[in-house]
Amino acid sequence: MVDALVLAGSLNEGALSRCSTVRYEALIPIGKKSMVEYVVDALLDSERINRIVVVGPKEELTGKFAGKNVKVIKPKDNLVDNVVCGLKLLPGAQQVLVVTSDIPLINPKAVNNFLDQCKEYDADLYYPIVPREVVEKRFSSSKRTYVNLKEGVFTGGNVFLLNPNVVWRCLPKGQEIVNARKSPLKLCRLVGFMFLIRYLMRSVTLEKAQRKVSRLLGIRGRVVVSMDPELGIDVDKPSDLDLVNKKLGIAR
Numbered sequence: 001m002v003d004a005l006v007l008a009g010s011l012n013e014g015a016l017s018r019c020s021t022v023r024y025e026a027l028i029p030i031g032k033k034s035m036v037e038y039v040v041d042a043l044l045d046s047e048r049i050n051r052i053v054v055v056g057p058k059e060e061l062t063g064k065f066a067g068k069n070v071k072v073i074k075p076k077d078n079l080v081d082n083v084v085c086g087l088k089l090l091p092g093a094q095q096v097l098v099v100t101s102d103i104p105l106i107n108p109k110a111v112n113n114f115l116d117q118c119k120e121y122d123a124d125l126y127y128p129i130v131p132r133e134v135v136e137k138r139f140s141s142s143k144r145t146y147v148n149l150k151e152g153v154f155t156g157g158n159v160f161l162l163n164p165n166v167v168w169r170c171l172p173k174g175q176e177i178v179n180a181r182k183s184p185l186k187l188c189r190l191v192g193f194m195f196l197i198r199y200l201m202r203s204v205t206l207e208k209a210q211r212k213v214s215r216l217l218g219i220r221g222r223v224v225v226s227m228d229p230e231l232g233i234d235v236d237k238p239s240d241l242d243l244v245n246k247k248l249g250i251a252r
Contacts, residue, residue, distance in 0.1 A: 001050040002115065002161070003093045004043045005086040008036045008056025008101035009075025015237040024057045026101040028241070031250040035235060037064060038104035044068060046108040048115050049097065053089045055082045056101065080175045087164045094165075100158040102234045104244050110228035114159065123222035124166045128157035128231050135229040142233060142243055150205045157231035163219075170217035 008026035020028045026036035033041075036056060043049045052070045054061060061072045071089055076082050083098065090096055097115070099106070118126040132146050132153040144155040206223055214221040235241050 001048055002095040002097050003051040003090045004049050004053070004097045004099060005083065005090070006036065006039055006043070006052065006054040006056070006099050006101055007079070007082055007086075008054055008061070009082050010102075016235070016241065019238050019241055024060075025235075026056050027060055028235075030104055030241070030244060031248060034061075034064075035104050036061065036101035039099055039101050039106055040065065040070060042106045042108055042111060043097075043099065044070070046111045048112055051090055051093075053086045054101075055086045078175065080171045083171060084168070087167075090164065094163070095161055096164050097159060097161050100234065102236060103158045103231065104235065105230040105233050105247060106159075107230060110226075110230045111159075113228055114157075114224065114226055114231065115161065117224045117226065118161050118222070121222045121224075122220070124163045124219040125170075125217070125221045126161040126224050127221065128159060128224045128226040128228075129154040130157060130226050130229050130232045134227055135232060138229045139233055139243060139247070141239075142229075143239065144232060149209065154225075155232045157226060158234050159231055166219055170219050173217050 008024065010025045012020065012022055012025045012028065014025075016025055016028060022028055022034075027034045029035075030038065036054065040052060040054065043052055050069070052068075054065070054070060054072045055075050056072065058072045058074045065072065073085060073089065076085055087093070087096060097111070114126075114128055117128075129147075132144075132155065135142060135144055135155055146153045146155050206225075210221055210223050233240070233243070235244055
């Protein structure tokens with residue numbers, strides 16, 4: 001079994017604020033539950049998950065998970081601090097599944113499948129990517145950000161499995177990559193000009209990308225190709241929320 005860390009500390013200051021006035025995105029209601037409750041419930045229903053820590057609005061969430069193996073702590077100012085604080089509440093953990101709170105379509109099967117795939121490799125950090133055709137077959141109206149690689153076109157998942165004993169040293173660099181993800185110039189400085197050119201020419205393979213990120217972070221990283229699109233269907237705009245409500249049979 002592995003432990004889980006749910007990141008639920010994003011303020012509702014973006015496009016989703018037009019759908020709900022709650023302070024945190026994780027608290028946006030979907031039917032009778034908040035968005036983060038769907039994520040935590042999926043983890044609780046997986047027989048592979050042990051302890052769960054939620055980094056998010058403590059006052060609003062603590063009572064929702066009473067009597068369950070879930071701890072809630074207040075969020076910090078950035079991703080790195082939230083991960084660090086969450087991991088401190090999971091002493092002795094050998095592997096931790098980090099999950100964002102904005103993937104309410106996640107289910108125990110998708111969680112279990114990803115963890116089973118990770119067992120096939122020896123790495124410090126595992127990250128799922130989902131083929132575009134798999135996403136569009138299940139969720140035809142979903143608008144995702146895709147990456148073109150030599151093997152095909154993929155979108156990233158919103159979970160990753162890590163070894164907390166070695167991941168500490170790569171968190172600052174990981175924050176840099178997250179901050180630079182929408183700036184080609186900043187990404188170029190991080191990954192190197194020639195690598196970026198090869199990517200833009202669609203000549204980068206999964207193996208090359210994997211080795212590059214591993215070197216950048218100073219750990220052994222592994223990309224896992226997942227056939228569970230629920231791992232990548234995040235809610236960050238009103239149309240995403242409409243899609244989720246439709247899939248869950250909830251009228252808005």
